[in-house]
Amino acid sequence: MDGFESNEGVILIAATNRPDVLDPALLRPGRFDRRVVVPLPDVRGREEILRVHTRKIPLADDVDLSILARGTPGFSGAEISNMVNEAALNAARNNRKSVLMYDFELAKDKVLMGAERKSLLLTEEEKRSLHIMKPATRLWRRSCLLPIRCTRSPLSPEAWLWA
Numbered sequence: 001m002d003g004f005e006s007n008e009g010v011i012l013i014a015a016t017n018r019p020d021v022l023d024p025a026l027l028r029p030g031r032f033d034r035r036v037v038v039p040l041p042d043v044r045g046r047e048e049i050l051r052v053h054t055r056k057i058p059l060a061d062d063v064d065l066s067i068l069a070r071g072t073p074g075f076s077g078a079e080i081s082n083m084v085n086e087a088a089l090n091a092a093r094n095n096r097k098s099v100l101m102y103d104f105e106l107a108k109d110k111v112l113m114g115a116e117r118k119s120l121l122l123t124e125e126e127k128r129s130l131h132i133m134k135p136a137t138r139l140w141r142r143s144c145l146l147p148i149r150c151t152r153s154p155l156s157p158e159a160w161l162w163a
């Protein structure tokens with residue numbers, strides 16, 4: 001940004017999705033004088049973005065882009081593109097020639113919540129211990145509603161014997 005005279009007539013355009021992590025030197029007066037904030041697309045915008053990204057992808061008869069557009073509020077164009085690519089990859093993994101609405105639903109979940117992690121599944125023993133702890137947790141929550149302040153939760157079911 002240095003080395004230009006003020007009368008050079010150079011226009012620099014930059015874009016970022018994360019203005020909060022920019023170097024403060026870039027944000028000093030005289031560097032970038034104008035900020036244009038582009039809002040996230042509305043329903044019609046998301047539907048048009050879906051049309052652009054699904055143009056070359058064979059879609060099944062059950063795919064309705066207007067339903068997909070209504071089901072993706074807050075998605076940016078990049079996230080919609082990522083969702084379409086994930087849906088196509090899922091269809092290819094299942095040896096299908098066209099992308100189903102089911103593939104789009106799975107892809108939407110993956111974009112929203114991240115990849116499915118099988119390691120977080122509970123074992124039978126963990127499920128049993130969770131089932132045993134549920135009533136104790138309910139009792140503790142009820143006791144916290146009393147005017148007496150609760151400061152900590154018991155760590156084991158045996159701790160309830162002393163309460």
